[in-house]
Amino acid sequence: MAVLQIATRPFADQRPGTSGLRKKVKAFQQPHYLENFVQSIFNAIPDRAGKTLVLGGDGRFYNREAIQVILRMAAGNGWGKVIVGRGGLFSTPAVSTVIRARGAHGGIILSASHNAGGPDQDFGIKYNTANGGPAPEHLTDAIWTASRSIQGYQILDGADVDIDHAATFWLGDMQIEVCDPVAEYAELMARIFDFDALKQLMQGPFRMRFDALHAITGPYAHEIFEKLLGAPAGTVVNGTPLTDFGGGHPDPNMVYAKPLADELFAENAPDFGAASDGDGDRNMILGRHFFVTPSDSLAVLAAHATAIPAYRQGLKGIARSMPTSQAADVVAEALGIAHYETPTGWKFFGNLLDAGKITFCGEESFGTGSDHIREKDGIWAVLAWLSVIAHTGQPVAEIVTRHWQRFGRHYYTRHDYENLPAEIGEQIMHSIAAQLPVLPGQTLAGREILIADDFAYADPIDGSISAHQGLRLLFADGARLIFRLSGTGTEGATLRIYHEHLEKDPLRQHQDPQRTLRDLIQVGRNLSRIETLTGRKAPTVIT
Ligand code: VG1
Numbered sequence: 140m141a142v143l144q145i146a147t148r149p150f151a152d153q154r155p156g157t158s159g160l161r162k163k164v165k166a167f168q169q170p171h172y173l174e175n176f177v178q179s180i181f182n183a184i185p186d187r188a189g190k191t192l193v194l195g196g197d198g199r200f201y202n203r204e205a206i207q208v209i210l211r212m213a214a215g216n217g218w219g220k221v222i223v224g225r226g227g228l229f230s231t232p233a234v235s236t237v238i239r240a241r242g243a244h245g246g247i248i249l250s251a252s253h254n255a256g257g258p259d260q261d262f263g264i265k266y267n268t269a270n271g272g273p274a275p276e277h278l279t280d281a282i283w284t285a286s287r288s289i290q291g292y293q294i295l296d297g298a299d300v301d302i303d304h305a306a307t308f309w310l311g312d313m314q315i316e317v318c319d320p321v322a323e324y325a326e327l328m329a330r331i332f333d334f335d336a337l338k339q340l341m342q343g344p345f346r347m348r349f350d351a352l353h354a355i356t357g358p359y360a361h362e363i364f365e366k367l368l369g370a371p372a373g374t375v376v377n378g379t380p381l382t383d384f385g386g387g388h389p390d391p392n393m394v395y396a397k398p399l400a401d402e403l404f405a406e407n408a409p410d411f412g413a414a415s416d417g418d419g420d421r422n423m424i425l426g427r428h429f430f431v432t433p434s435d436s437l438a439v440l441a442a443h444a445t446a447i448p449a450y451r452q453g454l455k456g457i458a459r460s461m462p463t464s465q466a467a468d469v470v471a472e473a474l475g476i477a478h479y480e481t482p483t484g485w486k487f488f489g490n491l492l493d494a495g496k497i498t499f500c501g502e503e504s505f506g507t508g509s510d511h512i513r514e515k516d517g518i519w520a521v522l523a524w525l526s527v528i529a530h531t532g533q534p535v536a537e538i539v540t541r542h543w544q545r546f547g548r549h550y551y552t553r554h555d556y557e558n559l560p561a562e563i564g565e566q567i568m569h570s571i572a573a574q575l576p577v578l579p580g581q582t583l584a585g586r587e588i589l590i591a592d593d594f595a596y597a598d599p600i601d602g603s604i605s606a607h608q609g610l611r612l613l614f615a616d617g618a619r620l621i622f623r624l625s626g627t628g629t630e631g632a633t634l635r636i637y638h639e640h641l642e643k644d645p646l647r648q649h650q651d652p653q654r655t656l657r658d659l660i661q662v663g664r665n666l667s668r669i670e671t672l673t674g675r676k677a678p679t680v681i682t
């Protein structure tokens with residue numbers, strides 16, 4: 140089969156964001172758009188010849204078409220082998236697992252994560268490296284650079300291949316292995332957790348519900364919770380991946396996973412509820428009549444880590460993204476282990492994990508994970524919570540309230556103002572940044588500001604600097620107020636305002652976060668002048 144050289148011209152908008160390139164499906168459907176970006180990835184990996192690539196996506200609209208193009212381009216670019224998930228499917232954590240298990244050189248994940256799917260919605264591509272983690276900034280920068288000077292791409296001339304049956308065959312000089320997307324991931328989970336203990340939990344009166352939101356975790360959840368652990372059929376709902384996720388946002392939070400939230404807050408609620416996102420790396424944890432914030436989830440799991448066989452020796456350290464609450468830091472200090480604060484995005488945990496500095500890490504955006512792979516992992520987080528429940532014999536609400544009594548409660552809320560005009564988003568950030576120098580020493584919301592800065596991160600392993608990672612106000616009492624623009628949207632700008640304050644008094648640990656944080660929320664609205672500039676009286680999403 141011949142390799143075709145197709146001439147092309149650069150697109151100016153192929154800069155990867157927090158997690159790969161995300162655009163409307165329509166953008167990807169422009170002639171050469173997908174091919175240009177894939178070739179730019181390959182151009183940034185000069186040592187790819189003969190190596191193995193893992194490929195799959197969350198099943199959203201355009202997944203199957205993109206898989207066929209990428210297979211032909213991989214063959215035209217000298218890759219030795221591509222391992223593709225059957226049906227073109229793979230969750231993000233499963234790609235990370237398979238890259239590591241097979242010693243692959245990297246992987247391509249097709250997903251726009253929690254963004255909606257369908258012909259008028261979003262698509263995305265991200266590249267992961269040999270450690271199984273998201274491409275670090277120097278590589279995403281190299282991809283972006285390549286995309287701005289691209290002149291052509293190489294693609295094998297040929298027809299579509301069968302990706303719907305597990306088999307190994309050749310496409311030109313490249314081998315293709317179509318594999319079960321669940322098997323290797325499920326085996327890894329069985330090595331980390333005590334499946335016998337979890338089986339016992341499932342066979343008692345304990346009831347759980349897992350909402351896959353019509354996204355990629357359905358097949359994984361059916362296999363692991365129902366088949367391997369013996370939870371009753373029907374435990375997993377919305378478990379068949381659909382190209383448009385049933386018309387919803389596959390985003391596990393109280394807004395987009397409302398039916399699950401309603402069920403867990405109803406009178407006859409199950410004991411435990413969980414959901415994951417489009418590509419399976421996020422998680423939401425609910426108890427009966429109880430919501431666990433992702434920041435608390437990381438802290439609680441860290442405090443109970445030794446209940447899980449793989450972490451019985453204890454944790455090496457814990458990392459959290461900067462806007463994530465400081466709850467995990469308090470646990471790390473109590474355990475006498477190191478804690479790290481990184482910029483938003485899982486790629487910043489990679490070096491710390493590879494260097495053995497941390498075992499657990501997490502983000503406030505419903506992301507939790509460990510050193511078992513190099514991505515956040517929704518199903519892993521659910522299994523970790525089930526392990527803590529099985530070990531303590533306590534319901535979720537009791538596990539968390541006891542945690543607060545011991546470590547204090549970090550009241551936390553994030554307010555998102557979605558779909559602002561891009562220039563207004565920039566203007567808001569610039570004007571807050573301009574105020575930073577005069578803020579320290581001032582008292583706002585009855586709290587003195589100690590530090591006001593633009594967060595920059597120096598990676599402790601490779602020394603690389605990542606600047607402009609969010610504007611922070613740190614108050615004398617430990618409270619924090621943080622402003623960031625999202626790097627994952629496909630339309631306009633999304634302003635995220637993060638609010639946090641610590642309450643050590645157990646008698647005051649059971650209030651509504653929106654109430655206890657209202658002074659900080661007001662400060663955030665005033666400083667950003669959100670209402671004056673946009674007319675928005677309230678955020679679009681509160682988590
Ligand atoms: C968001 C979250 C961030 C997360 C990223 C990718 O980024 O805030 O914590 O790592 O999404 O998650 P941003 O730039 O929009 O705030 V996923 O599940 O979309 O891979």
Ligand code: CO
Nearest residue numbers: 252416418420
């Ligand atoms: Co995701």
